[in-house]
Amino acid sequence: MSPKRNDMKNEFQRWRSLGRVFLFIIGCAIILAVITPLAPKRSGLMPEVFMGAIASLGAFGLTILFVRWESLRLNAVGASPDRRSLLRFAIGFLIGAILVALSSTILWSAGHVRWVRVSEIGFSEVIIALVAYLSLSVREELAFHGYPLQRLKSFFGLWGAQLIVAFVFALEHVLGGSTWGLALLGAGVGSLLFGMAAIATRGLALPIGLHAAWNIGDWMRGGKGSVGFWKPVVEDGFKERAAFVGITSYVLVMCLATLAFWWWHRSVERSNARPA
Numbered sequence: 001m002s003p004k005r006n007d008m009k010n011e012f013q014r015w016r017s018l019g020r021v022f023l024f025i026i027g028c029a030i031i032l033a034v035i036t037p038l039a040p041k042r043s044g045l046m047p048e049v050f051m052g053a054i055a056s057l058g059a060f061g062l063t064i065l066f067v068r069w070e071s072l073r074l075n076a077v078g079a080s081p082d083r084r085s086l087l088r089f090a091i092g093f094l095i096g097a098i099l100v101a102l103s104s105t106i107l108w109s110a111g112h113v114r115w116v117r118v119s120e121i122g123f124s125e126v127i128i129a130l131v132a133y134l135s136l137s138v139r140e141e142l143a144f145h146g147y148p149l150q151r152l153k154s155f156f157g158l159w160g161a162q163l164i165v166a167f168v169f170a171l172e173h174v175l176g177g178s179t180w181g182l183a184l185l186g187a188g189v190g191s192l193l194f195g196m197a198a199i200a201t202r203g204l205a206l207p208i209g210l211h212a213a214w215n216i217g218d219w220m221r222g223g224k225g226s227v228g229f230w231k232p233v234v235e236d237g238f239k240e241r242a243a244f245v246g247i248t249s250y251v252l253v254m255c256l257a258t259l260a261f262w263w264w265h266r267s268v269e270r271s272n273a274r275p276a
Helices: 003-038 046-069 085-109 123-175 180-201 205-220 239-273
Strands: 113-117 230-234
Touching: 003 046, 003 123, 046 123, 085 113, 085 205, 085 239, 123 180, 123 205, 180 205, 180 239, 230 239
Parallel strands: none
Antiparallel strands: 113 230
């Protein structure tokens, strides 16, 4: 085969793979859209538990279908659990909790914000929140940082794949009612961290733990737009300042953590590239 025909074949395979990735993402979005109206009409986070559980199963089913379509294995896209998955999940959860604590500390240090305990929220509500955000994190990691990210990385490189997935992740949040600014700075920046964690660890266990811990921690401090374990109280006249410091602290800790995982990934690659 001539070099020109070989280049054309590679280009065709590249765009076909891109089409399959977006077909997969659209399939995951359709599953979520179909089951959302079926969620129980109850207060609190029980609807999220239902949607997260069913959507996670749907995303995993699509992952199996698409990796078989491309004659791959589940571990090629990080979706195959192994004996170290639980430990990686725990490490990711610990890192996520530290990031929430660090972000909250920066916000508290800037002044004019404090947190008060919400007496209506007890142990049972915390457990429901844990299950809800864990299941939603599983769904989002499978839908974006499993098959899609790993396949895009093969054709567009690490950061090309990361940016594509981050944009689509932000777009899903926009379709869910978020503004573009919040979606890009929130979900988009978070996607870069979770994706880098998936690439560095070659699996989804750690990013699922990281993602779940961040969402649960953010809910507990009242950052999910609903009542959490604590409620933030902002002094009069400082709401805009608190909002600015909050988003700045979020972007800062997420970017620093992303760079840390990138450095780890580069270190492992360089170590593996050295001759024995």
